[in-house]
Amino acid sequence: MVDYCVHVTIENKPGISDPEGKTILNDLVLKGTHQNVSKINTAKMLKFTITENNKESAQSKVREICDELRIYNPMVSVVTIDAFDA
Amino acid sequence: MNVGVVVFPGSNCDRDMFHVLSDVFNLNTHYCWHAKPLPENLDAVVLPGGFSYGDRLRAGVIAAHSPIIQDIKKISEKGIPILGVCNGFQILVESGLLPGVLLKNDSLNFMCEWTNLTVENNKTPFTNQFELNQKIPIPIANGEGRYFVDDETLDQLERKNQIVFKYDQVVNGSSNQIAGVCNDDGNIVGMMPHPERAVESEINPHDNKPSSLIFESLLKKMGVNN
Numbered sequence: 560m561v562d563y564c565v566h567v568t569i570e571n572k573p574g575i576s577d578p579e580g581k582t583i584l585n586d587l588v589l590k591g592t593h594q595n596v597s598k599i600n601t602a603k604m605l606k607f608t609i610t611e612n613n614k615e616s617a618q619s620k621v622r623e624i625c626d627e628l629r630i631y632n633p634m635v636s637v638v639t640i641d642a643f644d645a
Numbered sequence: 646m647n648v649g650v651v652v653f654p655g656s657n658c659d660r661d662m663f664h665v666l667s668d669v670f671n672l673n674t675h676y677c678w679h680a681k682p683l684p685e686n687l688d689a690v691v692l693p694g695g696f697s698y699g700d701r702l703r704a705g706v707i708a709a710h711s712p713i714i715q716d717i718k719k720i721s722e723k724g725i726p727i728l729g730v731c732n733g734f735q736i737l738v739e740s741g742l743l744p745g746v747l748l749k750n751d752s753l754n755f756m757c758e759w760t761n762l763t764v765e766n767n768k769t770p771f772t773n774q775f776e777l778n779q780k781i782p783i784p785i786a787n788g789e790g791r792y793f794v795d796d797e798t799l800d801q802l803e804r805k806n807q808i809v810f811k812y813d814q815v816v817n818g819s820s821n822q823i824a825g826v827c828n829d830d831g832n833i834v835g836m837m838p839h840p841e842r843a844v845e846s847e848i849n850p851h852d853n854k855p856s857s858l859i860f861e862s863l864l865k866k867m868g869v870n871n
Contacts, residue, residue, distance in 0.1 A: 575793070576818070578753050629706060629739065634746050635793060 560610050562645035563617035569631040569638050570602035577601055605630065608645055618642040646867050649677040649687045651717075651733075653708045658694035658731065658841060665841045666691070670860050672869075679708065683716035688867055689726040689770070690717060692733025694786070694839060704747060704789040705735030714740045726770035726863060727833040731787055734825070734835030743826055743835045744802065745794040747787075751818030755788040759851065760838060761813040762824050766806050769827050770866040771834045774858040780813065781858075782851035783838040790837040792819040792826070805829055810836055 571577050577600055584599040607624075611617040622640050625631060631638045648666050652659045659676065667674040677683055683690070697708035708714075714736075721727050721742060729737040737743040750756055762781040764772055775781075794802065799820055802808050810825035825836030843849045843856035 575748075576751070578749065578751055582753065628710065630702070632703065632706075632739070632746050634795065635748065 560612060562608055562610055563614055564643045564645045565607040565609055565617055565621040566641045566643070567605040567607065567621060567625060567630065567638055568602050568641075569605070569636050570600055572635060572637050575635050614642045614644070646688045646864075646869050647673045647675060647684070647686050648863075649675050649684060649690045651677045651679060651683075651690060651692050651713060653679045653695065653697035653711060653732075653736070655697040655699055655708075656693050656695035656732070658839065661839075662691055662693040662730070662841045665844055665860065669844055669857075670864065672864075677713065679711040679713045681713070683713055683720065687720070687725065689728070689863055690720070692717075692727070692729040692736055693841070694731030694733060697732055697736065700789070703739070705732060705737075705739040708732075708736045709740035714742075718742065721828075721833050724830065724832050726866060728771055728859075728863075729833075729835040730839055730841065731785075731790075731837055734837055735789065737833065737835045742833050743828055744798055744807070745792055745820075745823075745826060747789050747837070748791040748793050749789050750787070750791050755786075756790065756817060757784070757786045759784050760816055760824070762810040762838060763813050764809070765811055766809045766827065766831075768806070769809055769831045769834050769862070771859050771862050772809060773865055774862040775855070779855060779858075781810070781838075781843075781855040782849070783840060783843045783856055785816070785838045786842075787837055790819070791817045792823045792837070794820050794823075802826060807831075809834055810838070 580599045580601045666672045764775040767775045812822045827834045840856045840859045
């Protein structure tokens with residue numbers, strides 16, 4: 560059993576408005592010299608450290624926790640879960 | 646008649662709600678700490694506003710896992726009236742007792758202002774004393790008050806008459822300007838505006854009577870003469 564670092568990224572589903580992302584795009588990035596940026600989505604990231612047998616089980620365990628405890632709200636959000644060696 | 650006001654770590658409208666229920670409407674009111682079982686003699690339960698657990702992760706989601714929520718689910722199945730106000734509404738949606746979700750206001754601002762509601766459903770335990778489409782001047786105070794449901798759920802809410810209150814104009818980007826909804830059975834109502842801040846003429850510069858009808862509806866439901 561070893562420690563794994565699992566990143567959980569929570570973001571809005573496509574079609575759910577993200578006013579914070581729009582503000583960062585329109586009022587910060589596009590007001591500078593970076594005119595080639597077309598979209599910014601904000602997200603929340605949680606970094607888990609979890610002890611498991613392997614990377615796959617670390618990832619699936621964290622997904623299970625996220626689903627069970629409603630770490631993200633499935634009505635409006637999607638999660639991406641990535642596991643790394645700690 | 647016994648009413649419980651549930652207190653979570655970070656609730657901050659519990660005392661206002663307690664005052665209104667006990668001093669204005671003469672109800673036997675009890676604080677109910679979230680980590681203890683819900684008293685068994687309650688005839689109604691109110692989840693007050695505030696910032697349970699500092700709104701960490703998402704407003705209401707951590708409180709939705711409090712032990713008392715399981716008790717509230719059980720008594721709600723018996724038809725006991727449950728009202729969630731502001732953070733109480735957020736907790737009810739996060740616990741799955743009400744449909745939808747509350748997102749950050751479109752403006753990203755914490756909004757503290759007077760709004761006007763219209764009553765869309767006057768059959769619930771908290772709206773039975775209203776005329777349909779009656780207006781209620783009432784304050785909001787929230788950062789995450791934008792009610793959202795997907796189109797399919799919205800159709801369902803409309804079909805089953807689960808939309809209880811709407812804002813009379815665009816306030817925060819809520820789906821269909823929804824300010825409050827109820828469950829399928831109609832006994833659980835959640836609303837973002839604060840009726841407990843609007844029922845007394847001393848603190849209501851508009852008209853305090855419509856907000857009072859929310860509580861008078863509960864009295865009527867319970868057969869209490871105030």
